[in-house]
Amino acid sequence: xxxxVIPVHNRRRFTKDCIKSLQNQTYKDHRxxxxxxxxxxxxxxxxxxxxxxxxxxxxxxxxxxxxxxxxGIRKALELGADYIFTLNNDTVATCDLLEKMMEWAIKTPxxxxxxxxxxxxxKKPFYGGEKINWPLAKSRFLLDELDESERHGxxxxxxxxARGLLIPREVFxxxxxxxxxxLPHYMADYDFTHMAIRNGFKVYCNYDAxxxxxxxxxxxxxxxxxxxxxxxxxxxxxSIKGGAxxxxxxxYTFRNCPAKYIPVSLMMGYLRRLGGYWIH
Numbered sequence: 001x002x003x004x005v006i007p008v009h010n011r012r013r014f015t016k017d018c019i020k021s022l023q024n025q026t027y028k029d030h031r032x033x034x035x036x037x038x039x040x041x042x043x044x045x046x047x048x049x050x051x052x053x054x055x056x057x058x059x060x061x062x063x064x065x066x067x068x069x070x071x072g073i074r075k076a077l078e079l080g081a082d083y084i085f086t087l088n089n090d091t092v093a094t095c096d097l098l099e100k101m102m103e104w105a106i107k108t109p110x111x112x113x114x115x116x117x118x119x120x121x122x123k124k125p126f127y128g129g130e131k132i133n134w135p136l137a138k139s140r141f142l143l144d145e146l147d148e149s150e151r152h153g154x155x156x157x158x159x160x161x162a163r164g165l166l167i168p169r170e171v172f173x174x175x176x177x178x179x180x181x182x183l184p185h186y187m188a189d190y191d192f193t194h195m196a197i198r199n200g201f202k203v204y205c206n207y208d209a210x211x212x213x214x215x216x217x218x219x220x221x222x223x224x225x226x227x228x229x230x231x232x233x234x235x236x237x238x239s240i241k242g243g244a245x246x247x248x249x250x251x252y253t254f255r256n257c258p259a260k261y262i263p264v265s266l267m268m269g270y271l272r273r274l275g276g277y278w279i280h
Contacts (some may be wrong), residue, residue, distance in 0.1 A: 088162075126215060163192065
């Protein structure tokens, strides 16, 4: 059985639409676990009245992403999950998403499978996995390299976010959960897939399993969208939800980068983060 684990904090409308899309799956052997981390917008009441079959765990608003996802994963493992599908609430699953995931999971056991993201508004592919270039501290994005005729089946990647990631139970039994102490919000999912690869697991993007996303809902996107200011710049680099958080990047690099590339990777990464806010 698949257990779908979704951490949420407010955004009731997104959570509702996400759950409904999961209820409409052609693959029925799944359960939904929501980790409601202190929502104040009626999310708790909505879940109780409209989705009583959903398992709901509660936080006080200070779990952030990593502790929240780990709380849900622990519950799923306790319930005997064979696979855990990590998901964000600002997503809408195509009706055959889990079916397409399981088709490939059976063919490639002990592999982690990510979903192909489509922009909900344009319906066009938005994200399809990436391969890290450590010396440059940046990635090659597969969507930029694949022709439309190649956008099907599995494509191996070197890291993947947890927004639509199918993970076999064996992975958690081998490497443990996401790193919640050192990486409380961003980059814990990338870190997890690196660790899985180092322990012999493969990571793929499954281009047959499609997930609608809302790119504008990302925390760092919102920071960048705000008017340029020193305060927003500081949040971009140091806030727990800042996508360019220098502390997170440093920890992530030391944990995953090959030793010979660490100095140059840190230098390039710092330069890109310090200057990127003002350029983009």
